Amino acid sequence: MSRKPTVDDVAEAARVSRQTVSNVLNSPAIVREDTRKRVLDAIDLLGYRPHASARRLRTRKSSTIGVRIDPMRDGISGAVLDRFLHKLTEHADARDLRVMLFTAADPQDEIAHIRRLRDGSDIDAFVLTATVHGDPRIAWLIEQDVPFVSFGRPWDPGAQTPRHRWVDVDGRVGVAEAVRHLRAGGSTTVAWIGWPEGSGSGDERRAGWQSECGLSADARTHYSRRTLDDVTESTRAAAELLDLPEPPDAIVCASDSLALGAMTAARMAGLPALPVVGFDDTPVARAVGMSSIEQPLDEVVAAALTLLFGPEGDDVRPNPRNDEEPTNRLLAPRLVERRPGHLQLDATTGG
Known part of the structure; x- marks a missing residue:
């Protein structure tokens, strides 16, 4: 099939109605197990993916993640955040999620932005970066029950809680x-x-x-x-x-x-x-x-989205809080060894 499969294609392959396919996708509990399995097998066989915008209208969810752009310190340090944002956008797109970037002057300003975006139903969940000791963003998000994950762990002794989902590099x-x-x-x-x-x-x-x-x-x-x-x-x-x-x-x-x-x-x-x-x-x-x-930024982003939304292929709504499931990932980096190149650095300027 050269074109993208549709819900009608799934219905035909599974020998069910279009409404039954919709029920399997949105209200699986009301569908008999054998019928549900037949529909899911057809979805896997055809590689069908529900249309994201239609799903957003149906669920009244924006399927959007918000993340703040940190102030640029210099071209070297800023490259790390740039790469993280690119990876986040790529992985989110593969899951029919969108990423909304916003700026903020400081943590309190970021909280104010998050409140406005959340109240306006523009964003379902947030990704924090650059966690610090006594991070006020984390405490506020937990208190307000806003779904979020952070790239960076809690740094204060005793601050770890299952309600704070985080990914970090060791x-x-x-x-x-x-x-x-x-x-x-x-x-x-x-x-x-x-x-x-x-x-x-x-x-x-x-x-x-x-x-x-x-x-x-x-x-x-x-x-x-x-x-x-x-x-x-x-x-x-x-x-x-x-x-x-x-x-x-x-x-x-x-x-x-x-x-x-x-x-x-x-x-x-x-x-x-x-x-x-x-x-x-x-x-x-x-x-x-x-x-x-x-x-390993690919692994960081994949782990962050899994903590926030579940394994790829699940519904795009943020996972409900479950204190029995792991809520963090600590990933190992790797040493990349090189020999100094022949680029001559200006000894007077350090550039």
Whole structure:
């Protein structure tokens, strides 16, 4: 069949009426089991998919997911969110779901947007990104019983609840793997450049370095730096490390932005082959031949939609809350190893 199958095609294949097919799709409990099975077999055989817009009218659901676009920090860090949004849109489209993007100045502004969109029946569920300690969005969404899933876990002790569905990438495991790999390759002093203390994901990634670096507590302080997610600031931090009497022979960073700064400092110090590992495997990492830890965004998005709507093929309405079912997924990243490329970085600008 070259054209898309219709409900009439299903009815003919299953030897039932068009109304019976509609009942199987929308009110299966009123259809006899043998008839329901015959219709479902015909649907599978023909590859029939109910028309999304018709279903939205019938169920009075928008089949739309809302997600906020975070402010762009720089072209490197912003690439991660861009890729996540693209993956979310692709996976949602495959499930006849739509994605609505909106902007907000801060968490309270985001809550205000969610309230308006929810009250207007424009959106059925929401995806949060960049969860933080004491995240007010999570508490409000749970209190208001709004369906949501977050890309990012709850960071406060005791904050986890089945009502908060979340997917996250295990940064600790990813960084620990990178440090082990460097040490197995001959590096004896692996330094760390991360974000200021208090970042949930940043602190977790640092913990991965700490667990595998093999340094004493004093040496860990000596060979680690905290800085903003900025190439210039990271260049300064890495320069400090490389200027030590006994400098590190490898550097692992909490992001590709920080790693690019470390690579710049290494070139300035005459150490272009110094092993540097970033996090996120952005296009910049690939362009300059920088090793990085890749987040499995396809798996993240697929898991988020499954937590929110059930397995693919289920009704697009958000799953009812079920405290007995798993409500989170923690996924493992992977190290992508590269050799530094021949791209020459401007030592005066860090660009």
